[in-house]
Amino acid sequence: MERYESLGLVGEGSYGTVLKCRHRESGRLVAIKKFMDSDDDKTVKKIALREIKLLRQLRHDNLVNLLEVWKRRRRWYLVFEFVERTLLDDLEKNPNGLDLNTSRQYLYQILRAVAFCHQQNIIHRDIKPENILISQGDLIKLCDFGFARTMTMPTDGGVYTDYVATRWYRAPELLVGDTKYGKPVDVWAVGCLLLEMLTGQPLFPGDSDLDQIFHIVRCFGKQISLVKISKISTLSTLNVIVLNNTVIPWCFHSQNCLQMDPESRAHCSELLDHPLFTQDSFNIR
Numbered sequence: 001m002e003r004y005e006s007l008g009l010v011g012e013g014s015y016g017t018v019l020k021c022r023h024r025e026s027g028r029l030v031a032i033k034k035f036m037d038s039d040d041d042k043t044v045k046k047i048a049l050r051e052i053k054l055l056r057q058l059r060h061d062n063l064v065n066l067l068e069v070w071k072r073r074r075r076w077y078l079v080f081e082f083v084e085r086t087l088l089d090d091l092e093k094n095p096n097g098l099d100l101n102t103s104r105q106y107l108y109q110i111l112r113a114v115a116f117c118h119q120q121n122i123i124h125r126d127i128k129p130e131n132i133l134i135s136q137g138d139l140i141k142l143c144d145f146g147f148a149r150t151m152t153m154p155t156d157g158g159v160y161t162d163y164v165a166t167r168w169y170r171a172p173e174l175l176v177g178d179t180k181y182g183k184p185v186d187v188w189a190v191g192c193l194l195l196e197m198l199t200g201q202p203l204f205p206g207d208s209d210l211d212q213i214f215h216i217v218r219c220f221g222k223q224i225s226l227v228k229i230s231k232i233s234t235l236s237t238l239n240v241i242v243l244n245n246t247v248i249p250w251c252f253h254s255q256n257c258l259q260m261d262p263e264s265r266a267h268c269s270e271l272l273d274h275p276l277f278t279q280d281s282f283n284i285r
């Protein structure tokens with residue numbers, strides 16, 4: 001740690017703190033995630049080791065880059081490239097939501113990050129605005145792999161029992177206690193994020209697990225009265241709907257990310273081929 005000068009706290013999580021630091025020799029800015037004492041607490045140890053193992057395996061432009069790791073006085077330290085802001089910061093600055101083009105560009109990169117994890121058979125399990133870092137030039141970097149895990153083969157009969165991640169982005173199967181969930185939980189969270197980017201408001205801000213289910217059921221019950229917009233030409237080609245003044249790219253909402261049945265949700269790799277990204281007038285590749 002002596003090689004780095006601390007410039008202040010940037011984040012505080014359940015299992016440690018994240019400090020902005022400068023490498024004394026090179027001047028490079030980094031974020032150092034310092035876990036709590038991991039020898040006494042088995043959960044901290046498990047989360048730290050899992051994050052280290054997965055991040056060493058996962059290298060991608062849209063994933064935060066792990067630079068070095070050490071353990072000192074029973075604490076793990078993870079050094080990352082420093083990223084200027086999070087999606088939460090952008091949403092706080094834009095309470096009415098981000099414009100469609102910005103949302104689309106962010107969404108595309110988030111999908112690339114998650115598709116890459118899924119290709120490696122890893123589910124992130126905690127996709128939320130705080131964990132979407134945005135660097136200069138609006139490059140998305142997904143972070144926080146403390147809850148991520150490798151999927152077991154269906155034949156292993158693996159069940160996942162340690163899921164505690166953020167409620168607002170939790171898929172219905174998690175809320176009802178299904179322990180055999182999979183990649184579709186990340187797709188649900190991405191669907192929630194998209195709507196939050198477009199409106200500035202969390203889609204399902206439940207204040208308890210039960211309330212979370214009510215939020216979701218209420219929204220799906222209202223689908224019958226959804227109205228298509230035809231007058232906004234750029235949006236209508238994407239088959240957009242309005243729900244309580246919320247603009248929703250319908251294809252995402254109804255056929256893809258936010259399906260109640262996880263089996264019916266699209267795969268991230270399919271979503272990357274969605275007209276939202278491939279149509280000439282919207283092409284961002």
Ligand SMILES: Nc1ncnc2c1ncn2[C@@H]1O[C@H](COP(=O)(O)OP(=O)(O)OP(=O)(O)O)[C@@H](O)[C@H]1O
Binds near residue numbers: 083084131145
């Ligand atoms: N590389 C980074 N650059 C800048 N800020 C970062 C970086 N990594 C993390 N942060 C900030 O620190 C916060 C906490 O980081 P992270 O989510 O990895 O820690 P955590 O202890 O797992 O938190 P939580 O309990 O909220 O999941 C992030 O939400 C982000 O604001």
